[in-house]
Amino acid sequence: xxxxxxxxxxxxxxxxxxxxxxxxxxxxxxxxxxxxxxxxxxxxxxxxxxxxxxxxxxxxxxxxxxxxxxxxxxxxxxxxxxxxxxxxxxxxxxxxxxxxxxxxxxxxxxxxxxxxxxxxxxxxxxxxxxxxxxxxxxxxxxxxxxxxxxxxxxxxxxxxxxxxxxxxxxxxxxxxxxxxxxxxxxxxxxxxxxxxxxxxxxxxxxxxxxxxx
Numbered sequence: 001x002x003x004x005x006x007x008x009x010x011x012x013x014x015x016x017x018x019x020x021x022x023x024x025x026x027x028x029x030x031x032x033x034x035x036x037x038x039x040x041x042x043x044x045x046x047x048x049x050x051x052x053x054x055x056x057x058x059x060x061x062x063x064x065x066x067x068x069x070x071x072x073x074x075x076x077x078x079x080x081x082x083x084x085x086x087x088x089x090x091x092x093x094x095x096x097x098x099x100x101x102x103x104x105x106x107x108x109x110x111x112x113x114x115x116x117x118x119x120x121x122x123x124x125x126x127x128x129x130x131x132x133x134x135x136x137x138x139x140x141x142x143x144x145x146x147x148x149x150x151x152x153x154x155x156x157x158x159x160x161x162x163x164x165x166x167x168x169x170x171x172x173x174x175x176x177x178x179x180x181x182x183x184x185x186x187x188x189x190x191x192x193x194x195x196x197x198x199x200x201x202x203x204x205x206x207x208x209x210x211x212x213x
Contacts, residue, residue: 041162044130044152047101052081055099056110064106065090068127069152071195074161076154077127079106081114092117095159128195138166138187138200138207146207149200150184163188164200166207 044067052062062081070077078092091114093106100107108114117124130152138146147168155162168183185207187200194201 040157041153041155043165044154045134047079047106047154050101050104050106052079052093052106052108052114054108054110054113059111060084061108061111061114062091067130067152067154068092068123069130069133069161070126071128071133072126074189074192076159076161077123078120080129083114089116091115092120092123094120094123101156132197133164133195133200136195136198136200138164138202140202140205141193142205144205146187146202146204147183147185153186161189164192168207 047064048066050064051060052064053060062083064079065082066080067076068078068080069075076095078094079098081091081093083091093108093114097108097113098106099109134149134151136149138149140146147166149164150167151165152161153163153165154160163186166185166187168185187202187204187207191204192200192202
């Protein structure tokens with residue numbers, strides 16, 4: 001490798017290290033999180049149970065039941081909506097069709113923004129419900145257990161996962177360690193290598209960003 005290439009790589013590594021070291025501490029306000037003063041995040045679980053209202057008729061057409069996450073890109077692919085008719089299967093609202101998400105409601109243009117999951121194979125192919133990701137073990141690439149995924153922190157404006165909330169492990173590097181229910185911290189999404197069915201693999205040796213409340 002040419003010396004100039006090594007120098008460039010060295011500068012990138014140092015820059016990344018400084019950026020992570022200077023990461024601001026999270027600041028909680030109720031169920032939302034401000035990070036660095038300008039990034040608004042919310043736990044995925046906090047979105048559950050909000051009424052879904054259409055703009056064209058002002059009608060409540062369902063309530064949110066979760067989110068579908070594209071684990072490769074960390075984008076929110078869709079909202080899961082339970083229709084007002086309890087005999088109907090849950091519907092999907094592609095995130096691009098969501099007009100607004102507030103503390104009290106989710107707004108969509110009209111009822112046709114909701115679709116059967118069977119008609120959206122592109123979402124089913126890449127996405128996983130947030131409920132499937134909670135409880136997955138967070139393990140470093142060196143094989144050390146950090147804990148389990150307690151929740152996903154979502155930037156509503158960007159429509160993406162910004163961090164995973166990790167419930168920490170008690171003890172050392174043994175992956176059989178118990179989980180400390182009281183210990184919560186944040187793992188930035190850029191440090192996540194893989195979100196699999198049984199484990200989340202991370203490049204971080206510790207969860208960053210301070211404790212969640």
